[in-house]
Amino acid sequence: MNTMALQIDSHLRRAPHSETLLAAQIARQRQQENKAVYRFGFGQSPFPVPPKVVAALRNAAQCKDYLDVQGLPALRSRVAQFHSQTSCTSWNPGRVVIGAGSKILLYCLMAAIEDADVALVTPGWVSYEPQARLAGHRIFRLETCFEERWRLTPAALDTFCRSRAVPSRPLMLIINYPGNPDGLSYAAAELSALADVLRRHRVIVISDEIYGLLHHKAEHRSLAEYYPDGTIVTGGLSKWCGAGGWRLGIAHIPVALGEDYLQSVIGVCSETISCAPAPIQHAAVAAYELDAEIQHHLDRQRSVLAEVGNRCAEKLQSAGVNVHRPEGGFYLFPDFQDFRARLAARGVTNSRQMTEALLDETGVSLLPGTAFGMPPESLSARLAYVDFDGAAALADNRRGMQQMEKGVAALCTWLTA
């Protein structure tokens, strides 16, 4: 058949392939060739879904009808109750939207408004920028640095807000903590100071708190506590419930953003997903019941992640790598700048070359800083410390350690060679 030359949408053309999935594919291939593989590139939860949630899914297998676009009312109530219990915020079930993963909800939240400036904290998660482009917005990157713990500072935010060419255009900020890729959170005082600036400039914030329940010390504070009128919070089952493939995300949209905006978000959901899968929504009702089983599951995951993450960070630090001890979620974001001269002598001058050479020579896969918006010449990368058997680690923290320790040791040896 003759091929047809299609004119690809320019926004789509600019959307890169997901680098996380590519890294997983390369790791799979090495494994088939019986070579050592340390899958520190792909950040999927290693933990099983709690048994009562699996049982609820089994019981819901016959639920086959379409549900309300906004989500099952019983689930929206549970989600609102759960988040009101686990954070110092008050969620309104009428303002909760359920989606097939929070990723599509992030897109719907952006696509529901026209012609906005979207500010992205850098480094930040891979999908925000392509999604904002697909929604037709202008992108601005707010850069952070290792020395400031990759935090957005109120001063930098204020400077950006004041410098905008068209201040009347809506401004959306996407912030994510505990962060992917940095694993760090914001303290209450930092959130409060950011909230003052956000309020002053009437910024609409999407606070991606999908790792909030996996704050290692259970000390996550929602930005909505400090800036309730302008903060949309997103989350879902993928991380704390270990159910990424189930595709269930949630968003809470404050009343102050108006009924029109809520209806517009629901409209985009309707034109894209129709509704999140019905059996998954029924199972999620069980997941969002904060009983002893769920509480124990959260406590155990936090304990394992804290121990493994801190051990990896310590090992890297003792090899001379700049990295912060993690506060939540699955990731470290080491900066290998101090190894620049040594790496350059081996022909490695940017993060992509660094991760390629590392994977090739040791089997350790990391994601380059460029995947998170860092400049090409930076020598940063994301390390996901979840390459272990989650079920075994829930029973005994040490079972999470072996593979991670071996891989980090291989990385340190490679760096200092």
Ligand SMILES: Cc1ncc(COP(=O)(O)O)c(C=O)c1O
């Ligand atoms: C920071 C962040 N936000 C959102 C998502 C999307 O999660 P999901 O669509 O599975 O809810 C991810 C998943 O990797 C993530 O790391």
